[in-house]
């Protein structure tokens with residue numbers, strides 16, 4: 001049942017280091033050395049070692065955060081391990097999968113693979129055109145052997161029907177005349193096994209090349225859109241944009257996308273999961289340059305495929321609308337500012353920067369509690385992610401925002417090095433605390449700040465019924481979208497399917513040789529022999545030979 | 561009693577059955593050892609007799625002629641306790657099936673959306689695959705391993721991973737949850753079987769190196785098991801089925817990742833480990849076709865591979881940071 005020994009390394013007979021190689025080694029010369037190295041590189045043993053090396057090399061990337069998948073984790077790692085991190089960084093431990101050492105392993109492996117597949121393909125083409133081999137003189141020596149004796153009839157007719165039977169069963173056949181007056185049919189099947197193997201390995205190469213090229217042709221961009229806002233698919237309108245090496249921004253599909261509304265559904269029946277989000281839906285309107293509009297929806301597992309791009313819903317949160325006025329009542333700032341969720345109940349953190357219009361630059365760090373609950377310490381916490389009793393608290397800083405030099409700064413962080421804290425913390429001044437629709441003075445008489453109620457139907461809430469008012473629509477939500485364009489994705493899938501198909505055929509199509517031999521005996525009977533030989537893993541060989549013998553007997557009219 | 565309570569109750573009952581089955585399988589191994597001892601002693605006295613016989617008559621020595629090299633050295637006798645063990649395993653399986661189905665009905669979705677449920681469905685599949693294979697190939701000698709493994713995994717899951725039924729978070733609401741996770745569990749079941757066979761292959765190989773002397777054999781039941789070569793072939797066949805399923809898991813995972821996270825591959829920790837496992841088993845398949853790597857070395861790769869599978873399921877799920885934070889804990 002084991003593979004015949006000739007099968008080990010089959011298809012690459014000249015590639016194993018042969019004893020002859022050792023003898024000629026001293027006088028290899030340059031070309032000889034090259035050939036020797038190539039032969040080593042494309043040997044099964046090297047392929048195996050490189051595969052195992054690849055598996056080992058992939059491990060560290062799961063132990064140490066990677067820049068590609070977890071950039072914040074890397075920053076955290078640097079601050080947690082200030083002495084170790086730079087050492088690891090030197091050996092590219094934070095970019096394992098793009099590192100020189102990881103790349104060299106897989107590139108070598110693929111060189112080996114190509115060097116292995118090409119000669120095997122040639123070999124296979126020849127094998128497919130070759131005639132099945134001569135019938136061995138002594139079939140009984142083969143692992144699987146059956147024989148029967150027919151009363152009457154003759155060897156010729158027996159082999160004729162055997163021939164027809166094997167052909168019908170998908171075997172390639174050849175008739176042979178033996179030396180002892182016997183006739184036989186030699187048959188082989190399962191060429192698809194090797195074909196599958198070659199398809200599999202070639203598709204691996206195809207996959208690698210496509211992924212390498214695909215990364216260069218496409219792009220990925222991120223954009224945060226607040227309800228009611230519109231995003232235009234241009235370079236300027238993205239919050240961040242990562243083009244591939246060969247991507248030309250002029251080819252960005254011209255369209256616009258408005259976030260009409262963002263719906264969230266929370267679990268309210270099951271107390272074990274109370275408040276857990278069960279659905280996010282971004283209702284959007286797409287608009288083409290010609291003016292055609294269409295209403296679509298985007299969900300977490302259901303991206304929008306539009307104009308060659310894929311728009312994914314990756315995150316969401318609240319974007320409170322805030323207005324700041326100077327002491328004369330002129331609006332110096334009004335915007336819906338996305339606040340980043342910090343926990344499951346959507347306590348959200350955001351930063352508001354007012355560079356112009358006031359006496360001094362003002363920065364504010366705000367917390368939004370969608371359903372605020374005051375702890376005994378006086379601090380707030382949020383107890384439910386939806387807007388039941390939203391409270392916005394703000395700590396105000398004044399001074400230099402550090403944005404005058406034009407260097408880009410994250411909109412989600414405030415550099416307070418050159419600023420003075422005016423409220424909260426140790427200042428002795430209470431933080432600003434607002435419900436939707438409320439306003440308050442900024443410290444130092446610099447102006448006023450308003451937490452706008454975004455619900456158009458909301459009446460100005462009187463102070464005494466704030467606790468009972470309906471705040472459901474008082475704060476707009478934002479959605480963060482990832483926009484991708486990868487023209488090679490279809491190819492990647494095609495190769496993946498080829499890989500799977502190649503594997504299936506290569507591992508499960510049995511390759512075997514079968515012989516049926518008939519000999520007229522002196523007694524006037526016919527001796528018919530059946531034999532099989534596995535070419536590769538073939539647990540069903542004996543059964544297959546039995547089945548052929550049985551069907552052949554039936555065809556010859558044996559009683560069943 | 562609601563459906564989920566019924567599920568929990570059935571699960572504990574199933575574990576009780578597996579525990580009993582484990583004992584019965586172990587008794588069977590002990591019985592095999594006893595039989596082998598008896599045969600060994602008999603052969604020894606027969607040898608002694610034949611030695612004196614040769615001394616006098618110079619006649620041939622009777623050797624144990626074995627037609628089929630793959631057959632066990634000592635054919636085990638029919639065993640009632642073994643049949644009881646299999647029956648108990650089937651009973652345990654039916655109870656666990658009930659537990660899994662009722663959990664799914666209670667949750668109104670497939671019962672494999674958090675670690676407790678993966679463990680339940682995964683071990684159910686291990687038993688199912690084992691019982692299905694038993695119909696064709698007599699692997700009853702693996703019973704202690706299979707029931708033992710399942711018992712340990714289920715015990716850990718029921719005690720440490722149990723979570724109440726909660727609705728699916730939006731990221732898991734996808735048809736790919738059904739396909740991807742189910743096929744991964746099925747692959748794991750086949751890998752487990754392949755692992756067990758490879759371990760036995762190594763043990764059996766060592767025994768064959770030491771020689772066929774039954775009296776010197778320590779683990780006597782080994783003489784009733786198939787040869788190392790046969791075990792290797794069985795392990796290979798199991799592992800390639802698992803490998804195909806794993807390849808599918810990898811591809812389906814990538815398709816799902818594209819839909820849910822916007823990229824089909826991002827070297828997330830779980831993706832990394834799925835890849836590592838795939839590469840180890842690709843190495844295993846190569847090893848079987850590489851001179852000098854068949855036999856014990858390839859068996860070690862199968863063992864390392866399954867260790868990685870278990871690592872991926874436990875440590876990676878629980879302690880590694882990544883997008884696949886779905887243990888539910």
Ligand code: HEM
Nearest residue numbers: 042043044047109112113116196197200503506842845849
């Ligand atoms: C990226 C690297 C490679 C991977 C992932 C890989 C994977 C695989 C897999 C999964 C199989 C079993 C399925 C099948 O037969 O189609 C296989 C078989 C095979 N591979 Fe590779 N391979 C790689 C590189 C190579 C190289 C470099 C060689 C040549 C030196 C090679 C030669 C073979 C041969 C001869 C078989 C048939 C073995 C058998 O039938 O058991 N492979 N490979």
